[in-house]
Amino acid sequence: MIAMKSVLRNATGLSLALFLAACSAVYENHGYVPPDDLLNELQVGVDSRTEVASAVGRPTATGVMGAEAWYYVQSRFRRYGYQAKEEVDREVVAITYNDAGTIANIERFGLEDGRVVPISRRVTSTNTQGISFLRQLFRNIGNFNPADFLGD
Numbered sequence: 001m002i003a004m005k006s007v008l009r010n011a012t013g014l015s016l017a018l019f020l021a022a023c024s025a026v027y028e029n030h031g032y033v034p035p036d037d038l039l040n041e042l043q044v045g046v047d048s049r050t051e052v053a054s055a056v057g058r059p060t061a062t063g064v065m066g067a068e069a070w071y072y073v074q075s076r077f078r079r080y081g082y083q084a085k086e087e088v089d090r091e092v093v094a095i096t097y098n099d100a101g102t103i104a105n106i107e108r109f110g111l112e113d114g115r116v117v118p119i120s121r122r123v124t125s126t127n128t129q130g131i132s133f134l135r136q137l138f139r140n141i142g143n144f145n146p147a148d149f150l151g152d
Helices: 002-022 036-040 049-056 133-139 146-150
Strands: 025-031 069-080 086-097 103-110
Touching: 036 049, 049 069
Parallel strands: none
Antiparallel strands: 025 069, 069 086, 086 103
C-alpha cells in the first residue's frame, strides 16, 4: 500500500513537471541587425555600399524601387505551447544612400516605433475596386471582333 502511494506521488509529480515544462515560453530569433559599435564605424557622406558590406555585412533586404536603402531586420518571437507565435521584438536598421552612392542616413527602428518598412509591394495597375464580377462580365459583352474567331 505504501509502495503504491509512492508510485502515485512520483507519477503525479512527474506529470506536473511535464505539464509546466510544456507551458513555458519558447523564443525564436530571426534575422540580423549590426550592433551599435559596428554602425559607429560607418561615416555618413563618406562610406559607400562596398565599405558598408565589408564592415557590417550584406543587408536582409534592399529598397523597393532599387538599392537606395539597405534594411537589416531582426525579429524575436515567443510561443506558448500550442498557441501561434507572437512577435515580441523587432529591430530595423535602415541605411539610406544618396545619388553619389555614399551613406545619407543611418536609422534604427523598433517594434514600438510602429514604422512600417515596405520590403516588398504589389500594385494593381487597374482599379477594380467597387466593381462587381457581374458588372465586369457584362461590360465585356460586345468588346470582341468576330473576325478574330474566323481566323482571317
